[in-house]
Amino acid sequence: MFISGKCNLCNGPIIKINSTQFGQRCIFCRSTPIHRALGLAFADIRGRGALPADAAVYEMSSRGAFFNYLSKQYKNLQYSEYYDDVEPGAYKAGVQCQDVQRLTFGDASFDVVTSTEVFEHVPDDIKGYREVYRVLKPGGHLVFTVPLADTDKTVERAVLKEDGSIEHLLPPEYHGDRIRGSNGVLAFRTYGADIVDRLNSVGFSASIERYNSRKERVSNNAVVIALKG
Ligand SMILES: [Zn+2]
Structure with missing residues (x-):
């Protein structure tokens, strides 16, 4: 077994299981380059003092490598799943349901909101961005990944x-x-x-950050970072 790197989320060894972008997996936490790029983005923001250990964090899933990392790092973590048969705010199997287009959280509740490959599935993403802006504190960040095509313009598919x-x-x-x-x-x-531009249209100052790390097997992975100024 060929160890190709070291995971920044759990310090586990990374092995190459196939040649796709998801093929560089941590043996311990199963992280992909997407999760580890998010970890690098969090480290950046933490380095700027904007993400202390007691930060209020909201993650839009209840499982997976990045969720596990967050639940170890942040005591003040809220999380949810989207279920189309459960009212937002209600629970299913112990996990709260939230629809990002109509969050049940109060204004200015969180220091950081994060998600992995969610917003491309939200019917009205602008409404979702507006809701995340509302529940973030001033100075808070939305940090997330979506599949990004190498194009200028977003293509609406449905x-x-x-x-x-x-x-x-x-x-x-x-x-x-x-x-x-x-x-x-x-x-x-x-x-x-x-x-x-979509994020900036609701008030954020947003950018696409590309992360590269040989050690962590992250190669040109994009993370979108949007600041509520
Ligand atoms: Zn790991």
Whole structure:
């Protein structure tokens, strides 16, 4: 077994299990380069003094390598899942349900909000960004990943209509998740570099940061960082 790196989330060894971008896995926490790039982004923000150990953190999932890292680092951690059959704020199997388009948290509740590959699945992402802006404290950060195409403009793939039906503008693209299975979740859009403009339109100061680390096997992985100034 060839050890190719060391995980910044748990100090575990990273091995190459295949040649895709997800193939560089930590043996201990199962992190991918996406999770480790988020860890590098958190370390950056912490270095600027904006993320103390008692920070109020909200993560939009209840499992996985980055969730496990957050739950060790931050005592004041809120987390949730999205279930389409549960009212936001209610619990299912001990986990709170939240819809990022209508969060049940109060204004200025969090120092940092974070998610991994979520916003491309949110029907009205701008509404979601507005809600995250509302629940962040002034000076708080939204730190997240989405699949980013090497294009300037975001391509809308599908629209959720008022009657609840979905209009497909392009052939549907589904991504796997732990709850809905390997082909369970529709991607409403493919983001381009203008994701920054979408975030700035609701008040954030946003940027796309690219992370590289040989030691941690992170190679040009993008993390979007949006500051509520
Ligand atoms: Zn790890």
